[in-house]
Amino acid sequence: MAIAMTTGYSAQTEGARLCIDAASDWALTCVEQLPHQNHHVLIDYGAADGGTAVGLWNQVLDHLHTQQPNAHLTLIGNDLPSNDNIALAANLALQIPRPPKPTVLVSARSFYEPSVAPNSVSFGFSATAMHWLSESPGPLHNHTHVLASGDADAMQRFTAQALKDWTAILELRSRELQPGGRLLTVNLSRDSEGRYLGHNGGETRNVHDELHRIWRGLADEEVISEEQYRNGTILNFYKSPEEFMAPLKDASSAPYRNGLRLVDERTVHVRCPYRQRWNTDGDTAAFATGLMATIRSWSRHSFANAAGDAAADAVYQRLEQRIAEAPSDWSLDYVEHHQMMEKLA
Structure with missing residues (x-):
């Protein structure tokens, strides 16, 4: 399955930007060192x-x-071959006018592959990207997302694939980092209370459950087949x-043997910006459209x-309608894990 964010991804993902902003202090700490x-x-991986x-x-x-x-700086953007790399190049180019006029490049290969030469990266960064799996761990019969499925067998299979x-x-990144280099990852996570993106412990509806209900409904109405349902x-x-x-x-582990070490870690919660705005302005139509789009x-x-x-x-026509019908029941809150790493000099 080709993984690809929608065109205009950044304009539709205000929450992802807030998650990155919340890691800026650690990013600056990394380059200071x-x-x-x-x-x-x-x-920037992913x-x-x-x-x-x-x-x-x-x-x-x-x-x-x-x-x-006096140091020359080169900034590289990386994602997957299916990515909108034209837009990526344009956004990277926004940095060129800044002193000292850095070189900007696009790496057109997957972050599951080597991206640059060994021992060449001073600072690597990745945000809200490394939760995608490189291959399917097998069927998920009763839901569209494993963490909301209650399927213990599937949970074991998905966990094993995710850790692999x-x-x-991390092995690839540990090879690419130069000795003394830093790596900072800002990843969608689940916290000690089991909360994750779209599931805030019951304060509002589980977004993944709602997506599944809509998808299951399409199968029950025979808009999609049972095989298509399972493939969703x-x-x-x-x-x-x-x-x-x-x-x-x-x-x-390979990354540990390559010298990659944990410096610090933390869990950060970011409230849904679309819900926060609706709490203030009460514009239900804008809230439903914005939350659906993200x-x-x-x-x-x-x-x-x-x-x-x-x-x-x-799916998204029905999703927007459901949000508009009960806006107080909806929020897309983020759970992020920040992990600062270094390669031993």
Whole structure:
């Protein structure tokens, strides 16, 4: 299945930008710790169209230039081959006028593959990208998202695939980091109380349950087949802090053997900006449209790949209507895990 965010992703994902903004303090800490040298390569892994991180890279480039005014800076944006890399290039190019006029590049390969030369990256960053799975862990028969499914067997399979992918990603990044380099990941997570993106512990509806109800309804109405229903699984997994840290606490893991070490970690909660705005202005139509669009931005490809564009569009028409009918029941709150790492010098 090709994973692809919708066109105009950044304009539809205000919450993702807020999650990145919440990590800016640690990003600046990372570049403060870099050794002084004449050139630094900075890379954004899983950048999508790059728009959500423009502000963060403004701060990072300015701060690093202040710290090391004679160093040349190269900023690379990376995602998947299915990404809107034209938009990514345009957003990266917004940094070019900044002193010291950094070089900006697009890496057109997957973040599941090597992206740059070994020992070349000074600072790597990734936000809300590493929850997607590289392959299906097998069928999910009763839901569209494993964490809301209550299926213990599926949970075990998805967990194993997620940890396999995460360890492989950290192994790649540990090879690419130069000794003394830093890596900061800002990942969708689940917290100690079991909350995750779309599930805030019952304060409002579980967004994944609602998506499933709509998808199941389309199958019951025979708009989609049972096979298409089963193929509508959203292939991502929100790892716990312990699962994120596991490869860095296992001395036998490849990233650990390559010298990657945990510096610090924290869990951060970000309230849904669309709901916060509705609480203030009461504009239900704008809330329903905005919240629907941000959910669609990351989930649409799952339904379109399973049953085509018309079926996927029907999901979001119904979703927007449901939000408009009961706006106080809806919110898309974020649970993020920040993990700061370094490669031993």
